[in-house]
Amino acid sequence: MDSQSYKTISANAKTVNKEWLVIDAEGEVLGRLASQVAKILRGKHKPSFTPHVDCGDYVIVVNADKVRLTGKKMTDKVYVRHTGYPGGQRFANPADTLKRKPEFLLQHAVKGMLPKTRLGDALLRNLKIYAGAEHPHTAQNPRTIKLNEIK
Template identity: 45%
Template sequence: MRTTYMAKPGEVDRKWYVVDAKDVSLGRLASTVAAILRGKNKPTYTPHVDTGDFVIVINAAEVKLTGKKSSQKLYYRHISNNPGGMHTRTAGDLKANDPVKLIETSVKGMLPHTPLGRKMGMKLHVYAGEDHSHAAQKPEKLDITNLI
């Protein structure tokens, strides 16, 4: 009788990947990065264990918003619990002012909304420019145009 392989938290081998967001559609970038953070690109994927890898996204300021998303896609946040405390920002405004927040919000929205999903989100590092501070981890460059 065969048994299904279930990964254990201590057995997970994690890698570091660098993804260049320059001229890549935001949704395609976010879904690919979320799959890598969850570990769905590995044969040892187990839904209840964090088997994902670390991802560094560079050039977040140059991500592409297709169609009318820059003016019509809205991001909501609640400043307070008071009535009228909800504020909205367009994706174009968020890209211009805080491109790191735009990509983090998009990717974390595609992860599970559980404690395990929050742990997976901690492995995401986003930078607006080319430079990042993770050279010591020896990250591999990942060309996501081949994965899409």
């Protein structure tokens, strides 16, 4: 066999095949869901994965308000942010955040699992999170998947 016949094929923006996927987050553990969503956004589930290209799929997550955390994390975990002013440190736990803005929990978890570069910002724009069961992306004909289908 001719060893020169093997070529490494790198994906680029023109050759990437992107599709729309719907994931139901009802009853799913937050971190496990976030890691699977990050893997799909990055494109690591595809054989044509290229590290420096946005080759992942668009992901729509519904029922984000029904996500769960294990142990006592719902009350004991603390999200810290700062307003930028002296004494402006603010604290919130997931229980309060889930009531006010349920999409934030999953978005924050997925963002931490993506690259901290312009590519990571572009990948995060491919994620659409909705608190309820409805989403406005029916025109894209998204395919519903189960998390255990992904390898």
